[in-house]
Amino acid sequence: MVSIAQATVELSRIAESPTVATLSRAFAQAGYELALVGGSVRDALLGREVTDLDFATNARPDKTREILQTITSNTRDLGVRFGTIAAKVKGEMVEITTYRAEIYRSTSRKPEVTYSDAIENDLVRRDFTVNALALMLPEKKLVDVAGGVEHLLAGVLDTPDTPEKSFTDDPLRMMRAARFAAQLGFTPVPRVITAMRELSARLEIISAERIRDELVKTLASDDPVSGVRLLVETGLCGRFLPELTALVKAQDDQNRHKDVYEHSLTVLAQAIELENARRAAGVAANPDVVLRLAALLHDIGKPATRKFEQGAVTFHNHDLVGARLAKKRLRSLRFDNDMINQVTRLIELHMRFFGYNEGVWSDSAVRRYVRDAQDQLEQLHILTRADVTTKDRRKAVRLARAYDDLERRIEVLAEQEELAAVRPELNGEQIMQILGIKPGRTVGAAYKFLLDLRLDEGELGQEEATRRLLEWYQKF
Numbered sequence: 001m002v003s004i005a006q007a008t009v010e011l012s013r014i015a016e017s018p019t020v021a022t023l024s025r026a027f028a029q030a031g032y033e034l035a036l037v038g039g040s041v042r043d044a045l046l047g048r049e050v051t052d053l054d055f056a057t058n059a060r061p062d063k064t065r066e067i068l069q070t071i072t073s074n075t076r077d078l079g080v081r082f083g084t085i086a087a088k089v090k091g092e093m094v095e096i097t098t099y100r101a102e103i104y105r106s107t108s109r110k111p112e113v114t115y116s117d118a119i120e121n122d123l124v125r126r127d128f129t130v131n132a133l134a135l136m137l138p139e140k141k142l143v144d145v146a147g148g149v150e151h152l153l154a155g156v157l158d159t160p161d162t163p164e165k166s167f168t169d170d171p172l173r174m175m176r177a178a179r180f181a182a183q184l185g186f187t188p189v190p191r192v193i194t195a196m197r198e199l200s201a202r203l204e205i206i207s208a209e210r211i212r213d214e215l216v217k218t219l220a221s222d223d224p225v226s227g228v229r230l231l232v233e234t235g236l237c238g239r240f241l242p243e244l245t246a247l248v249k250a251q252d253d254q255n256r257h258k259d260v261y262e263h264s265l266t267v268l269a270q271a272i273e274l275e276n277a278r279r280a281a282g283v284a285a286n287p288d289v290v291l292r293l294a295a296l297l298h299d300i301g302k303p304a305t306r307k308f309e310q311g312a313v314t315f316h317n318h319d320l321v322g323a324r325l326a327k328k329r330l331r332s333l334r335f336d337n338d339m340i341n342q343v344t345r346l347i348e349l350h351m352r353f354f355g356y357n358e359g360v361w362s363d364s365a366v367r368r369y370v371r372d373a374q375d376q377l378e379q380l381h382i383l384t385r386a387d388v389t390t391k392d393r394r395k396a397v398r399l400a401r402a403y404d405d406l407e408r409r410i411e412v413l414a415e416q417e418e419l420a421a422v423r424p425e426l427n428g429e430q431i432m433q434i435l436g437i438k439p440g441r442t443v444g445a446a447y448k449f450l451l452d453l454r455l456d457e458g459e460l461g462q463e464e465a466t467r468r469l470l471e472w473y474q475k476f
Contacts, residue, residue, distance in 0.1 A: 010044045015140050019090040022071055023055065024137035030067050032059040034096075035119055035134040035143070042130050045152055046184070055096040056134065058117050061085055064096050083115060100125075120145050124160045127173040128180065132160045157181065157188040163195035171202040174236055175214040182218050182227030196234035203239045211240045212333040219296070220287040224272070225265050228296065240333065243300040243325050250303040260302050263389050264295070270386035271295040278382070290339060291379045294346035295386060297326045323348040345376060346383055353384045356406050364456040366409050371455065381407065424450030425465040434466055435473050446473065
């Protein structure tokens with residue numbers, strides 16, 4: 001947290017910005033209160049960049065819209081029953097919400113909303129004390145109803161009311177606790193953790209989409225490992241991602257193999273380190289949630305495939321099993337198909353390199369590695385390197401050198417040919433013309449034959465490809 005003097009300067013700067021000043025004047029002239037609330041006040045006090053401007057007012061939604069229309073023509077309802085109106089003011093999008101209280105009934109996913117005339121009533125129903133802060137405008141008065149500033153200084157998460165009431169009113173707040181632990185480095189107080197454990201089943205009334213969004217925000221934070229630990233340890237994770245919790249239950253009490261759960265968290269942390277290095281080099285701009293999901297879930301197939309054979313432990317095909325489990329789970333969380341395919345492709349391929357370490361690959365095997373990774377080759381590089389968590393220094397060095405060698409070979413082959421765009425010399429139309437056939441399964445089989453040929457032997461030229469295709473078709 002920054003000093004009080006610095007925080008005061010930052011809050012004043014925000015209050016006097018063109019957007020905020022225009023809004024505060026309009027509401028004051030109409031005789032209504034306006035307050036900057038929640039995360040924007042919290043982040044200003046923490047010295048973090050303030051990116052979203054959220055406001056609260058005692059004006060009802062219809063009156064809020066009327067006031068906004070005196071200063072902008074760009075307004076829209078985000079949900080009148082929630083009391084929120086959005087507007088574009090001085091080039092910035094803002095949201096203004098009527099002071100309110102939300103109550104979730106035990107059998108409903110949708111909150112009941114009642115309005116209030118006092119900012120204190122609005123703040124006390126918020127998720128955590130560090131978010132129960134308001135800067136009244138235009139007077140710049142800070143309102144703190146539950147010791148939020150004190151908790152910011154201490155780096156702890158607590159609820160304005162009892163955590164049982166807070167989490168019953170909106171169960172998603174339990175996941176937000178994990179997100180804030182990851183984003184802000186804050187530690188939930190014991191009563192919050194206890195309530196999360198006791199009320200974890202309450203999460204089942206929350207829609208899959210809202211759970212997914214909180215999970216993504218947690219994974220996109222600087223230190224998602226702390227948030228994931230909290231989700232697992234409180235039992236929340238078992239409600240929406242039981243495959244990860246299963247890694248804890250599958251720990252081997254005889255130490256015949258490493259702790260898969262701890263290994264997965266280490267892989268996630270190491271993947272983020274490598275990702276950050278890539279970002280520092282200007283290769284990537286935003287947190288790579290696809291990579292982070294794949295790192296977290298890459299070994300979820302191990303519990304189902306674990307076998308103890310002659311004193312050794314095996315996990316045959318855990319990559320393929322894990323990819324199938326991940327696909328099913330991510331679908332249930334309503335991730336889009338493109339993201340699901342990207343995550344599962346990385347999980348499916350994450351063991352491929354370890355065959356390279358056992359013996360030198362042919363050029364065709366390297367081509368297949370690149371082809372199967374498609375446009376996710378860089379992500380696969382990171383995941384594979386992050387998957388090395390051995391404490392055996394010699395083994396770690398050997399694996400790192402082997403992967404360095406593989407990357408060099410990929411670069412050499414890429415210089416020799418357009419490796420990322422490897423295709424047969426003949427396309428589908430040419431195959432049909434040469435063989436005199438119509439569209440169908442035979443065309444697909446012929447294309448696959450030519451692609452395998454291309455990967456195995458490199459460039460052949462259309463004449464040789466045609467000859468080999470006709471030979472293949474005679475035996476087909």
